């Protein structure tokens with residue numbers, strides 16, 4: 001089947017909700033690319049469908065120019081149902097969905113500030129950014145460092161699974177963040193907050209800073225819906 005026919009077939013087969021999500025992935029990819037958060041063919045996005053399968057961006061695709069009909073549809077065990085070959089990271093997306101039942105979308109990018117944090121030495125890998133701002137705490141929370149594994153390595157998916165149990169966001173060492181959300185917009189907002197926090201962290205550098213106190217963080221958790 002030609003690319004154009006495959007794209008049209010997938011579009012015809014999709015129900016209206018799935019069609020909307022395919023379009024949202026395309027729009028979101030373009031937005032992230034335009035904002036400079038995605039570059040080249042790095043990064044991948046996914047959403048969970050009602051039947052438990054996921055839509056995930058195809059491997060080696062630019063998030064700036066996705067085709068809704070070619071987005072990969074993959075079952076929970078990683079079988080490709082339709083579309084182009086999926087992201088090599090589809091397995092870590094699936095691991096996060098399994099661990100986080102409320103998550104319906106995942107953003108993984110290689111944005112500059114967060115990647116720079118992922119390349120630093122960290123004494124405490126359970127949380128690699130200090131609690132600098134309220135929105136960082138509200139949208140991102142603690143950010144554990146996941147040990148380095150080659151992109152696409154199933155061992156990476158296992159390590160991501162372990163971190164996802166207690167965290168909506170995590171940072172892959174020498175790689176970049178994974179952020180889960182209830183919706184794609186929710187995940188994007190959290191991802192952007194993380195990237196901006198990473199930039200603030202570097203702007204502060206070695207200057208004396210005053211991170212939020214434990215009481216302030218508790219207060220946020222009690223009073224502000226995340």
Ligand code: 13P
Nearest residue numbers: 042043044059060087088
């Ligand atoms: P894919 O092109 O297979 O999605 O991989 C890109 C990436 O960001 C690897 O981490």
